[in-house]
Amino acid sequence: MLSQEQIATLARELHESEQSRQQVEHFSKRFPGMTVEDGYAVSRAWVKMKLDEGRKPIGHKIGLTSRAMQLSSQIDEPDYGTLLDDMLFQPGDIPTDRFIAPRVEVELAFILKRRLQGDRITARDVLEATEYVTPAIEIIDARIEQFDRHTKVMRKVQDTISDNAANAGIILGGRKVHPREVDLPWCGAILRQNGNVEETGLAAGVQGDPAIGVAWLAMKLAPWGEFLEAGEIVLAGSFTRPVVAKKGDMFDADYGPLGRFEFRFV
Numbered sequence: 418m419l420s421q422e423q424i425a426t427l428a429r430e431l432h433e434s435e436q437s438r439q440q441v442e443h444f445s446k447r448f449p450g451m452t453v454e455d456g457y458a459v460s461r462a463w464v465k466m467k468l469d470e471g472r473k474p475i476g477h478k479i480g481l482t483s484r485a486m487q488l489s490s491q492i493d494e495p496d497y498g499t500l501l502d503d504m505l506f507q508p509g510d511i512p513t514d515r516f517i518a519p520r521v522e523v524e525l526a527f528i529l530k531r532r533l534q535g536d537r538i539t540a541r542d543v544l545e546a547t548e549y550v551t552p553a554i555e556i557i558d559a560r561i562e563q564f565d566r567h568t569k570v571m572r573k574v575q576d577t578i579s580d581n582a583a584n585a586g587i588i589l590g591g592r593k594v595h596p597r598e599v600d601l602p603w604c605g606a607i608l609r610q611n612g613n614v615e616e617t618g619l620a621a622g623v624q625g626d627p628a629i630g631v632a633w634l635a636m637k638l639a640p641w642g643e644f645l646e647a648g649e650i651v652l653a654g655s656f657t658r659p660v661v662a663k664k665g666d667m668f669d670a671d672y673g674p675l676g677r678f679e680f681r682f683v
Contacts, residue, residue, distance in 0.1 A: 428462035434560040445573040456578030476500040476650030498582030508678035513664040522655035526553035533635040534644035540628035549593040556586030590678030609669040616657035627653035
């Protein structure tokens, strides 16, 4: 387990990395005994730094929701991070200089009308607590380098969790629908990059039903005395692979009956 001093030091490194756009090396390499719990402690310490500087929390994201991603990360459950107000973008121009190595993922966002709290939350509870569901794009980034600069070894899940689950941005667009108006697992999307279809997928790729992930997150927060609050945005997890984005790239996110929107990295 990391000491409080070590947790604070690593959180400061992440904060400085985001500001300088210079990636840091794997924490798990420096601290081989680092645990998943240490990762969340670092992430919370970093988020607190941002809150102390005036940022406001607007919700949470769930990551590593697909079985394939969990196997590759050698874990058996998703991870999660905190969404802050400066991460929210509208469809249109996205400033590339806000990020280090941006990638985009196709998701659904749940906007809550009622608090979800406790250790016995079901998918049905999630639907009843949701005001609406809407298409979303998550922009993920890596303050901790994805592959070690010396060994080319991929970072571990402890690193990703420390890095606020790779949180960087969120774009909301398309229609707002009540979660019972649609068959959530069958909601699909086509992501085009510069006119080419790069990814397609169904929301069923997120644990069979994206509402299951939201329920999981509410229960995962409970031991920390935390919860999902009314008005929060919850990104339920990507149902496509991440697509690398660079300056000048134009994206078209088409969610069929749920609508479509475009955005460009400038």
